[in-house]
Structure formats: C-alpha cells, structure tokens
Amino acid sequence: MTGVSRAHVVLIAGTELRRRWRSIRDNTAQMLAFAFVGLLLLPFSLAGVFGAYLLGGVAAESEADTVLDVAGMVAVYAWIFVVGFGGYRAYAVALRPDNVDGLLTTVSHREVIGGLALAELLLWAAFVLTAGVAAAVAFGIGAGSPFMVPFVGATLVCILTTGLLGGFLLALAVRNTGVRSVLLTRLRTLFFVLLGVAYFWVAFTGAFVSVLDPLYRVFAPTPLGWLGDLAVLGLGVGASPLRAVGAVAFVGGFVVVAVPAIHRLAAWLWYADGVHIDHSVERETETGRSSRLSGLLPAPVLGVVAADWKRARRSPLSLSFALYPLIVLAGPITTAVQTGSIGTGLPLWLLLCGAWIAGSLFALNVLGHEGAVLPSTLLAADGGRSLVVGHVIAGALLVAPLTVVATVVTGVASPHSLPMVASLALSAVVLSVATGAIATGIGVAFPRFEAVSVSRSTKAVVPSTIAFAVYSVVVAVVSLPTLLAHSGFVGGALAEWFGVSRLAIGVVGSGTAAVVAVGVGVVSASVALDRLDGYRMG
Numbered sequence: 154m155t156g157v158s159r160a161h162v163v164l165i166a167g168t169e170l171r172r173r174w175r176s177i178r179d180n181t182a183q184m185l186a187f188a189f190v191g192l193l194l195l196p197f198s199l200a201g202v203f204g205a206y207l208l209g210g211v212a213a214e215s216e217a218d219t220v221l222d223v224a225g226m227v228a229v230y231a232w233i234f235v236v237g238f239g240g241y242r243a244y245a246v247a248l249r250p251d252n253v254d255g256l257l258t259t260v261s262h263r264e265v266i267g268g269l270a271l272a273e274l275l276l277w278a279a280f281v282l283t284a285g286v287a288a289a290v291a292f293g294i295g296a297g298s299p300f301m302v303p304f305v306g307a308t309l310v311c312i313l314t315t316g317l318l319g320g321f322l323l324a325l326a327v328r329n330t331g332v333r334s335v336l337l338t339r340l341r342t343l344f345f346v347l348l349g350v351a352y353f354w355v356a357f358t359g360a361f362v363s364v365l366d367p368l369y370r371v372f373a374p375t376p377l378g379w380l381g382d383l384a385v386l387g388l389g390v391g392a393s394p395l396r397a398v399g400a401v402a403f404v405g406g407f408v409v410v411a412v413p414a415i416h417r418l419a420a421w422l423w424y425a426d427g428v429h430i431d432h433s434v435e436r437e438t439e440t441g442r443s444s445r446l447s448g449l450l451p452a453p454v455l456g457v458v459a460a461d462w463k464r465a466r467r468s469p470l471s472l473s474f475a476l477y478p479l480i481v482l483a484g485p486i487t488t489a490v491q492t493g494s495i496g497t498g499l500p501l502w503l504l505l506c507g508a509w510i511a512g513s514l515f516a517l518n519v520l521g522h523e524g525a526v527l528p529s530t531l532l533a534a535d536g537g538r539s540l541v542v543g544h545v546i547a548g549a550l551l552v553a554p555l556t557v558v559a560t561v562v563t564g565v566a567s568p569h570s571l572p573m574v575a576s577l578a579l580s581a582v583v584l585s586v587a588t589g590a591i592a593t594g595i596g597v598a599f600p601r602f603e604a605v606s607v608s609r610s611t612k613a614v615v616p617s618t619i620a621f622a623v624y625s626v627v628v629a630v631v632s633l634p635t636l637l638a639h640s641g642f643v644g645g646a647l648a649e650w651f652g653v654s655r656l657a658i659g660v661v662g663s664g665t666a667a668v669v670a671v672g673v674g675v676v677s678a679s680v681a682l683d684r685l686d687g688y689r690m691g
Contacts, residue, residue: 165268207297457543638662
C-alpha cells in the first residue's frame, strides 16, 4: 500500500474494535441481546458441524458433477450474502467512525478506510473461519478426505476478502451518491423505509430464492463459481485444478482493482462538501399547514403539533420504535399475499397496529421530548395541558387517516359487510385518538430523559422500554372488544349465542371499545396533567 502506514491501519482497526466493544458493554440491553444470540447460535453451530459431517458422507457417495454444482452454488450464494450484509454493515456502521474529521487531520483517508475494513474483516473472520474450519474438518472426516480442510479454508478467505471489499465498494458508491444528490438526500428516509418493508416481506414470505436466483445466474459462470472447485479440490471428485487456480487469480486481481477504488471513493465521500438543502420550502410548507390549523387549535397546542412534525421530518430514526407494530403486520400481510385474498382478520390487524402507532408516535414521552426547555414549557400558562393535547393531536392527525383508509379498503375487499366495515372505521377513528391520551399518562409515569443510540451515529430521546411495553398491553386490552366482535369466529359465535345479527355484535363491540378506550384515555391524561403540575411546582 503506497503511502499507507500499516501500523496506522492496525492501530485504527484495534481502536475501532475497542470502541465497538465499549459501546456494547455499556448498553445492558445490547449485551443481553448479544448473549441471547450467542446462546442461540451455539446449538445451531454444533448442529451445522454435525450436518457437515453427514453431508461429507453423502458427498463421498454422490456423482462428481453433483458435488461440483452444489459446491459452486454454495460459494456463489455465500459471496452474495457477504457482499449484501457486509455492504449494509459498511453503510450503517463501518463508514461512520467516531471523530472521523479528527482522524482525517492526522492520517490519510487510505489509512482510515484500511483500518475500518480490517476491523470488519477481523469481526467476520472470528466467527466465519472458526465455524467454517470446524465444518470443513467434519465434512472431510465424513467424506473420508481430511486433506480438503486447507482448500476450504482458502475458499473462505477468498469469499470473505472479495465479499467485504465488494460490500465496501457498494456502500461507498451509495453514500457518495447520497452526499451529492439533493433529490436522493431528500428521498433517503423513504428509500430505507421501503427497503425495510421489502426485507421483512421477503423474510416472512420465504422468497429469498426467487430474489437471489437472478443474481446467482449472473455470477455462477464467473470465477466466483470456480471457488467451488477450490473448496472440494482435496475431495477427489474431479474438481478442476485449473479453475481453482483461476479463482485464486481472480481474487488477487479483484483485490488489486478494488483497493484503489475504495481509496478513491472514500476520499470523495469524506472530503466532499455535501449537498445543501434549502429548508425555506419546508418552512413555507410548515407555515401553510400551521395556518390551516390555526383557526382550529390554540396557539400553544399548535406549537406542540408543529414541533412534533418538524422533529419527525428532521430525525425520522427517533420514531423508529413506533414501527415495531409493522412487524406484527408482516404475518397477516404475508398470508394475504400468499393466498391472494383478504380475510376478515387483516382489517382488524391494521386497525390495531394503526391505533398502536398513533398513540406511541409522540405522546409516549411527554416529559422527555421537551429536554432542556421543559421548565420554561411547564411554567407557561396552561403549558402542561398544551403538551398533552398537542402530542395526542400530532399523532392522531398523521396516523388516524391512514388507519381508517387502510381498514376500510381492506374491509371492503374482505368478507365483512359494508355496515361492519363502517363499524370498524368508527373504531379506527376513536382508537387512533384515544390511544394518544392513553400514552400520555404511561409516558409521564415512566419517562426517559437521556438520549439512547438508535443507530451507529444517531442518538435520540425515545420512550422507555417499560412505558412502551405497558402502553402496548393497555392498547391491546382496550381494543379487544372491537377485535373480538368483528372477528369471524368469535363474532359469529356471539351472534348465534344471543340470537342477534353480526352487525349488532359489531356495533356493541365498537361501542364498548370506544367507551373503555376513551375512559382509560381520560384517566391517563388526567394522571399526566397531575404529574406535569407536580413538575411545575417542584
């Protein structure tokens, strides 16, 4: 590496690894999550090693062409996985080191990107090479050919090296495009939301093969497919030594080309001026929205609503916790896609999750959202009431219309009758507003004032875990009457039991849910106001 100090690269890599470990160690939730994942991976890893032993026995009795085809397919899919996941980690984690501006004043960008790439390589190698070599030994023993272990190890090194470099190239290309395009910068949040939705859809539908198959067909005839010959070269199944050597030569050439390209892309990224977004249009839009609401809402409440919407637009990641209900929706939506029809359950899930999101979006951390301006806000005339009402309205105005539309559209397409759909729509309106009021008291009882990490480079004040958990349980309970009354099984059974129509059961369920939700919301909001008065007097 011309002009690059290897000592600096190693030092940067070591520093980055220590920083990541400290960030995990200081976050109890992350530590517990990693420990849980580790406990889950251990039996799977042992099962994988045993499975490799069994596959070795099968391979020893299979035809040479079959073994070579499978080895090539595994190599290509493994490379695609490393590029994809490595590219994501590079975009979200590796290319966002702490104090990068300070680093670039002391060392070259080549050394910085080299250290970051080395840190990622070491993290990957710690698991992949350990588990891979263990599986290779088991496979070789099962196949009666322990000589294949060094060839499998070499294949893993080739896949990791080229895959991670390819992931860095992809991530750098995407980030360079983002810092130079105003349009892409504005659409970045929407793009990642759509990407996340697409990922969950693929994960829950199991459509990975159909998505990755076109990529496999592109890369299989290339030297990447020849890595399969390198992996089984010691197995004695007719692997081509020429193709194996060609695969290694390709890896060497890839590294020679990729490293300078990564250096150049890193320089373009870190030394770029970046795009300048003129917020005057956004301010005019906000002013227009505020003027439309000014005749309907008091000025203090309107100020809270405007501040919530501005915060959501400028820091959407701070609202990422409110998207957890979308994970619940993945199952029903997947079922509808797979069956090609909408049952009676999907509108109910949409109603529940929409109301769940509406309340948690802004109203679940009334105190924490204010931060340093909390004392002045509470000292203002009717400041506590303005906070509570403003946060509730801000979430309801954004989410309630979407919830109602989604519920009605899917309800009309489902076996529900139109009067039952109207009853569901009424529940969607009431619950989407009442859940905000319910959230206020819970959020004030379990506030969070300190910022927590919502991504590698972003911290935000979000509701506490306890508040979100308690709120979620309460929302599920108050929504239960309308959900049960409109469900095909329970609603039908109740109608038959009481000898009345399904619509009567649906209306009673909606009315009961509305009364309970509004009642709980009033109590919760009163608790919030009392707590806020207490903070003001203290």
